[in-house]
Amino acid sequence: MDLFRTPQVVLFTRDIDRAVAFYGALGFDEAFRTPTAGTPIHVDLVLDGYRLGLATETSTRDDHGLDPVTDGQRAAVILWTDDVPAGYERLIELGATPVKSPEPWLDRLLIAWVEDPDGHLVQVVQATS
Structure with a gap:
């Protein structure tokens, strides 16, 4: 157990x-x-x-x-998606603050970062390979 x-x-x-x-x-x-x-x-x-x-x-x-x-960036909510640019824009439309626009990472992911209305980080991520 x-x-x-x-x-x-x-x-x-x-x-x-x-x-x-x-x-x-x-x-x-x-x-x-x-x-x-x-x-x-x-x-x-x-x-x-x-x-x-x-x-x-x-x-x-x-x-x-x-x-x-x-206050501050003390946690991150990770949201997987098939479309990081669209997810990033949707988060901003809903009131999130942009932190980092979509960019490649580890040669196999595309990621972007925002802060939710309370300042928690939200990462949007998709596999690219």
Whole structure:
């Protein structure tokens, strides 16, 4: 029996409604929300079997006594695609900040970088060979 299962990443946010809308527009579906009415303090989203959690900065401090970092490039969400230029442009249309436009990497990938509305890095990547 394995001790651990179902890994997930949780990103801290100052504006959970904005973050949920951003990732929802990328195709993530909501799988969990608490509380169920009003502004949530935590929302889980799923895309292609991968679960991404969003938690409010204040709830993480108040409920768990932690000191979450909500500024800077502290995590990256990686999104695979068959069209990096189109994915990069779509992210920017949805409010992401451009970081690096599409460029080849390792002679077999095409990648681009943006920051989501909370400053988390998002990398769009496709195999080229």
